[in-house]
Amino acid sequence: MSILTRYIQTDRQQKLYDLAGGLADKAKERVKQAEDTAQLPAETVADFKREKYFSLTLPKELGGEALSLYELLLIQERLAVGDGATALSVGWHLGIVQELAQEDLWEPEIFDWFAKEVAEKQVLVNRIASEKATGSPTRGGVPETTAVRQGDEYVITGAKTFSTMAAVLDYYIVSTYIEDKDTVGSFLIKSDLPGISIDKTWDTLSMRGTGSDDVIFDQVRVPEKMLVEVNQQANPRKAKGWLLHIPAVYLGIAMAARNEAIDFAKSFKPNSLKTSIAEVPHIQQKIGEMDLKLMQARSFMYSVATEWDNRSKEDRQALSTDLAAVKTVATNLANEVVDLAMRIAGGRGLSKSYRFEQFYRDVRAGLHNPPMDDMVIQILAKKAISE
């Protein structure tokens, strides 16, 4: 059993894993294009749509495969071995759809209609909640994007930052301050409505292929029924299993770096040695350390996911601390694994002709996806003190 396939336990999981593997290989071929344009390639989105991938987390009766959290993580890791940016992008969509299906966040009528859009048209959705002034929504800042009622419509005005897949999304779930209700809520907004434009600000070190540009809403008129959540996301401590799609991505990147480092160590024979560097003690030390870190992070992540899947909806809330801890442990260990892989490759690892430098850049982004490390540590400390 290889480290990659360690957590595949059933035939169904193997099939899902193979499906993700095929798409990951195709996405990997387009990494240069994605890096150059700082966009998720439309061809990659089309590949996923063809495979009906975007409905995987819908319940079976609504046309999906009812993926468990565990299964979502397996395919997220596999996608990220091919390309981290593609995995993070697709993971937002799959995770959001999974949460909507499991948590009854929306009125049944609107969710059923949206589920049909996903199942039949393979539409792509993401939550766009970050803003320049409010920063990460997890900090609890009130959005500066406003929703003002006019008759039976709302008029949305504002700008969102870090909007992953902005240019290829079919729908945005947009957090706003709702003037007449004096509260925060989210609207489901079709991406081609008049007044919506994209400001191509995404020129980053990491995860360039996510195309996480700014989306501008200039007096965008939406029907009242598209106000899908009022105060629903207000509780930052609410357990959200689906957010584990994030650590799975960064562990996938770390596994890809680990695999390439081992291949490099086995094939590189400097003329100062009679063997490859894989036989050298300090290289073996680093290889062993990479696997130790991956074993710790993955075993923690998959055990919490298994618990999540096995618990009732009510009992899942007790896992909120574990979920947060998994994210911090996994993303930090993933950074350490990639660092070790870079050290094994030596100076060559800095070259654009190897994948190491991209892993190094991409894995760094995990630190800035939610929940942030300082919040996780604070949650753990408060829990420990209160107990």
Ligand SMILES: Cc1cc2nc3c(=O)[nH]c(=O)nc-3n(C[C@H](O)[C@H](O)[C@H](O)COP(=O)(O)OP(=O)(O)OC[C@H]3O[C@@H](n4cnc5c(N)ncnc54)[C@H](O)[C@@H]3O)c2cc1C
């Ligand atoms: C690759 C990638 C993809 C993303 N995709 C999406 C997406 O699809 N949708 C979306 O909505 N967002 C997305 N985000 C945005 C993400 O969720 C964060 O909003 C963003 O990374 C900014 O986080 P931050 O902690 O740096 O920001 P800020 O909140 O602006 O914080 C900046 C600094 O100030 C500190 N700080 C700020 N407020 C506080 C506070 N109250 N208490 C203590 N310290 C504070 C932070 O610790 C940090 O050091 C994405 C981010 C990345 C990197």
